[in-house]
Amino acid sequence: MTATPLQLAVVQPKQVPQGTPDFEQKRSAILEAFAKTVPSELRLPADLVASPPLDVSKIPSTCGILTPKEVDITEDYDAVGLAEAIAARKLTAVEVAIAFSKRAIIAHQLTCCLTQWFMGDAIKQAKELDEYLEKNGKTIGPLHGVPVSIKEHMPIAGTYSSQGSFASVVFDEKDSHMVSILRRMGAVFYCKTNQPQLIMHLETTSHYGRTLNPFNIHLSSGGSSGGEGALVAMKGSVLGIGTDIGGSIRGPSAFCGIYGFKPTSYTMPMKGFLAHAFAAELNVLCSTGPMCRSMKDMDLLMRIVLSAKPHLVDPKLVPIPWTGLNTSITKPLKIGIIQNDGFIDPQPPVKRAIAWAQKQLSDPKYSDLFQVKQFKPYNAEEAWDMIRRIYWPDGGQGAKDDVISSGEPVLPLSDWIWKEAAPHGMLNADGVNQLRATRDDFRFKFAESWNEQDVDIVIGPAFVGPACAHDTAFYWTYTSLYNLVDYPGVVVPTPIKAEAKEEYAPDYKPLSEACNHVKELWESSNFEGAPIDLQINARKYHDNELFGALTVLKDVLELR
Template sequence: MVTRPFNVIQPKNVPEGTPEYEAKRTALLRAFNEKIPQEYYVPEDVVKNPPQDVSGLATTFGILTPEEIEITENYDATSLAEAIAGRKYTAVAVATAFCKRAIVAHQLTCCLTQWFMDEAIEQAKSLDEYLAKNGKTMGPLHGVPVSIKDHMPIAGTYSSMGFFGSIVKNEKDSQLVAILRSLGAVFYCKTNQPQTLMHLESDSHWGRVLNPYNIHLSAGGSTGGEAALIAMKGSILGVGTDIGGSIRGPSAFCGIYGFKPTSYTLPMKDMIAAPFPAELNVLCSIGPMCRSLRDMELFTSNVIAAKPHLEDPRIVPMPWTGLQTPIGGRLKVGVISNDGFIDPQPPVKRAVSWAKELLSDPKYSEILEVKDFTPYDATGAWAKILRMYWPDGGKAMAEHISETGEPIHPLSSWIWKDAEPHGMQTGVDVSNMRWERDAFRIAFAENWNAQDVDVVIGPCFVGPASAHDTAFYWTYTSLYNFIDYPGVVIPTPIKAEKGEVYAQDYKPLSDACAHVKQLWEEGNFEKAPINLQVVARKYHDSQLFGALAILKDVLGLQ
């Protein structure tokens, strides 16, 4: 049989490095490709001449059986766990279905960094044997495949920070992965992320992740591989991290659910191989990306129930009541039309109007109070966070990337350009940053209280998914990392349409706002999904879910 190369769609390649680096990168990709059975290859003509929208292609090649299509399409994680527990499907059948669909999704979107079908099948076999022997499941995620972001250690696999020189072999599971394994989850792949982990385009040494709905757009970052894979139905439940929008941005770009908790709500022990200077002042969170509200609940409630704070004392052992959390009186919802810094692009404004109209329907007046909300000083927050991400001026990261001959990607240099002129900060400088950050947090809380809301709903990003290499402004998500408020992004029925234009009376709120309008007019965002973001106060994660339980029927959420 004649073999052909394993190819992945890349309408815009990542930058090239030195010949030595490119040789090492080619060898890495070849080792990945050699693991893929040829019967799972997507037709060559599709890869060479892809349509703009690849979101529905996975089922059209005859690679998946009818049962595998049913398994991957007709369930969320909650109902799939029930189907496995009820012995409708074996864990092996489910693992096989998602392994096959994931590798198809990778060829269409470049969403994976590792794919370990053989190991997943072995793990699933042991779960099937456990169920047969004991008459019960190992845990609430028994047999549910869970995809994992590349930097998160899984025993026997590799992890990285999105660039070649950071690749390490992991001998043991990180804490969260170990908890998920104990709950019965099956691991089968790891997913692509950005160089540095610090921007909204997942463009690593593995290649550039594509948006399934429009391959000329980003799938977001830093958890873009997860978002694309879930949108392609190659995963039912994934794990992301978020220090500026890295769960919420990709989830919004790809039209799925994503939850960024308050920091130290869920375990991040051993999640990264080296210290991350940004966390001196801006804390990262870890959370689920999935297909439904109840899957976020399933993930969060069971991880918290495992008492991770006993192993990691940084975790705040907050009781979790989630979707069952009572809301006393009417839920007061603030609607954000813009943040005072950047006015969103037209389809986002349509989505906000859609939500506001539904929430303001008089038939909900006994349970909802809706009012306009303007976030406190989004302009100032963006300026501060850009400096605080890089207390070393970005120098160490730039050197570490370049030492292998890897090129620095455009958005990598973009994200540290504001901090670079300040260079390496002293301990006193960093302490002063913290003082500045905390003063901002207090002022934000006072302003929130004065506007008297329980939660806010508004944009996740300045537009739909951005064109490649143009995700410059993530003010709508990074604001809530700076103040450490929890947020969930939710799909809407709104999609970007061809020919949409700004209102005639539009006036830019800033130079960045004018740039965002220019990007809209230069781009093609057709079919990109639009999500909205719901945010609550710090440590009010359960109250956020209680609010979502009320909003679920109003907004038609899953």
């Protein structure tokens, strides 16, 4: 990116589309306001930003901006470990806030992962926490002093939020429900992270810029929680909060090689997340959950948020007690392995990751723990067509009008995601109701198929490939399926990475036109270095059982 003297230089190998002159002037004003918050000593050299390496993930620890102790703080702990170290007074909340604030702004210059950065506020909050611990000899709560990054659309008092368009930016006077719980638990807020236009792409490109994959900047960080994915992967955050209505936690977590969890709907609080209702939730419900570095951190967030009894504030929530990683699995775990969904065969490194997991699980020494079998998801192609229709009961026109009202350009992936619904225009109440009936019929058949195949959990792809090339996040089939049926899903890292010049098998035959397109996308880009996560799913409201399964799988799948 070529920055004006008033702007902060940020790596942007592929520029975002331009809007009207008036829009670009307003966009520049936002970027200039951001730049004013960043002191010169925290800015990377101009030549590095102008000519970055393919993999920028190691730059924060080697660029000289962080002290050795700050490198240790940001790299050697997960959220559980940080909370313990602060409570034991091995670290102060202030030095932790400074370390993560500095690393976050370095990460932003390399990946465009932030929308706001407020280091001064974080230090002030951390100082108050240190003083409380010194005076009272105890912490405020289980997240005392732990920095938590927050996705752009979730209100934090005194900051801005949006619904994925310039026209929807608002200043928030108070915290959203989730943020208020985390604040009471002692979390320190220091940044907000980028999301895509309309919060409905599996790539994060917005009026703030295009978020990059830390391990290959010509690839996407995913979406819609792509800023969170990149920031956690760059170790500029130890724990982030994302949302997921089609893969928006699991996709970016998988693209960036971190842990991410989408709970069953109405499990975690989302009150206040959006200023205006989103019509997609008439039939497909969103979830919120953690994006982080370990299983323990996913479990930590779920446990402490649900311990606050958020259902007493939001009656939509189902008050299911959380047992998480301590959930007992008393019988051999029946595991279904998904090679493909019958619609799109995954790209080569994903197939290698599935083969690795199957080999690990099939070792005879684990025969008393697991029963491993093949699993085929019910009618993934129908699910993909259906959910893209259900997302936009108005044909997408309302979202399009919102975007263009400010002169903002409609991005290609916005047109892509509503093109299935656009020809139908605005549905009436009966039309929306018929979509619900069709959805429910699919859910019944999906559950019947799951029961016939007799599995407790399934393990398979999180995406059709590793991270995708920019502007090619077309097929979310492996994640959106579980939003349609409302099953919980977690993505976990594997030791597998994409390699240069990997090829499809000689006997490959496409399962569909989309499958052939995915092969073409693979052959037209370089995916070298991209990490591979796998997705693990359980039945609806079997979130605890899913985490119990993770405990059993921990050593076998080399989970942290």
